[in-house]
Amino acid sequence: MSIEKLAREQVQALTPYQSARRIGGSGDVWLNANESPFDNAYTVSGQGLNRYSSCQPASLSNAYADYAGVDTNQVITTRGADEGIDLLLRAFCEPNQDSVLICPPTYGMYAVSAENQGIATTQVPLTADWQLDMAGIDTALEADASIKLIFVCSPNNPTGNLINRDDIEALLTRTQGRAIVVLDEAYIEFSPEATCTDLLARFDNLAILRTLSKAFALAGLRCGFTLASPAIINLMLKVIPPYPVPVPVADIAEQALSEAGLARMKYQVLDLTANRAYLQAGLSMLPGVEVHPGFGNYLLITLDDADAVFARLGRAGMIVRQTAVANSLRISIGNRDECEKVLAFIRQQLSE
Numbered sequence: 001m002s003i004e005k006l007a008r009e010q011v012q013a014l015t016p017y018q019s020a021r022r023i024g025g026s027g028d029v030w031l032n033a034n035e036s037p038f039d040n041a042y043t044v045s046g047q048g049l050n051r052y053s054s055c056q057p058a059s060l061s062n063a064y065a066d067y068a069g070v071d072t073n074q075v076i077t078t079r080g081a082d083e084g085i086d087l088l089l090r091a092f093c094e095p096n097q098d099s100v101l102i103c104p105p106t107y108g109m110y111a112v113s114a115e116n117q118g119i120a121t122t123q124v125p126l127t128a129d130w131q132l133d134m135a136g137i138d139t140a141l142e143a144d145a146s147i148k149l150i151f152v153c154s155p156n157n158p159t160g161n162l163i164n165r166d167d168i169e170a171l172l173t174r175t176q177g178r179a180i181v182v183l184d185e186a187y188i189e190f191s192p193e194a195t196c197t198d199l200l201a202r203f204d205n206l207a208i209l210r211t212l213s214k215a216f217a218l219a220g221l222r223c224g225f226t227l228a229s230p231a232i233i234n235l236m237l238k239v240i241p242p243y244p245v246p247v248p249v250a251d252i253a254e255q256a257l258s259e260a261g262l263a264r265m266k267y268q269v270l271d272l273t274a275n276r277a278y279l280q281a282g283l284s285m286l287p288g289v290e291v292h293p294g295f296g297n298y299l300l301i302t303l304d305d306a307d308a309v310f311a312r313l314g315r316a317g318m319i320v321r322q323t324a325v326a327n328s329l330r331i332s333i334g335n336r337d338e339c340e341k342v343l344a345f346i347r348q349q350l351s352e
């Protein structure tokens with residue numbers, strides 16, 4: 001089945017809202033968008049904020065396409081990767097009819113976003129070593145024709161491991177013409193060699209989620225991207241709100257993707273990777289603590305006293321996260337001082 005035919009029927013038939021920026025035009029007298037003619041003091045790189053932004057600022061799409069090594073028509077800019085999840089559900093899943101497949105323990109927004117749109121979730125948990133249960137996924141796909149999206153996260157949040165590339169490829173082959181595989185690479189800059197962007201050339205049913213929130217240190221910017229076949233990107237563009245990329249966001253995102261911005265990001269990734277190694281080595285030496293190898297900017301540890309340690313860390317003003325993995329704590333990699341503090345505190349707790 002073609003990608004278009006996989007879409008929600010109502011989306012296939014939908015004529016997208018024709019915002020003034022989409023209709024476009026050329027000339028000096030712009031009176032088609034009920035904007036104000038006053039360009040007040042708030043300017044970003046010379047562009048006035050009295051005008052609506054472009055739906056998809058071309059220079060930002062080009063910059064991200066260059067960075068990711070894909071074509072510009074394979075990129076959509078969204079309000080964080082989270083909006084990419086929402087748009088894919090909106091484009092492909094019929095409420096109260098279609099469903100999505102998730103592989104817990106994994107990022108919570110896939111299920112919440114689906115639930116929010118009246119879309120059911122089928123769970124096929126990861127195996128004991130936190131890989132895809134390929135036989136289980138096969139059985140679920142056979143049993144349930146309503147599964148339209150399959151969410152895979154690599155590096156996986158919260159477990160931190162990478163998902164085997166062979167399995168991702170097999171899943172894409174298995175689901176071609178049948179379902180979309182949504183591969184969440186939010187943390188990929190911390191393990192760049194694991195990216196699956198090259199598979200976009202072979203599979204039109206692959207959508208890869210990306211973000212500036214993690215390695216680019218821009219969580220407050222709310223800027224993410226989905227990389228996919230032009231067919232998927234066009235369907236997402238049908239359902240995205242009219243002006244999804246604010247002018248200041250595009251401006252800062254382009255700075256982050258400039259040569260200097262990319263160099264800074266890579267330097268910071270090296271710094272955080274060193275801190276992760278430091279924390280991993282330190283925590284591994286503590287009795288009763290298992291540190292799971294982490295490929296993102298966080299580590300998952302399991303220990304008998306996780307609840308108590310979590311509570312005491314909180315009282316000491318150190319906020320980490322509990323996860324769906326039994327007796328676990330997920331610790332984000334901060335600066336060296338923060339890593340030293342959290343390590344020293346946990347060491348002290350466990351020696352008492």
Ligand code: PMP
Pocket residue numbers: 079080081082083107153157184186210211212213219223224
């Ligand atoms: N995917 C994963 C795996 C995440 O952990 C997060 C953020 N916690 C997101 C997506 C959402 O990222 P964004 O800030 O770009 O919406």
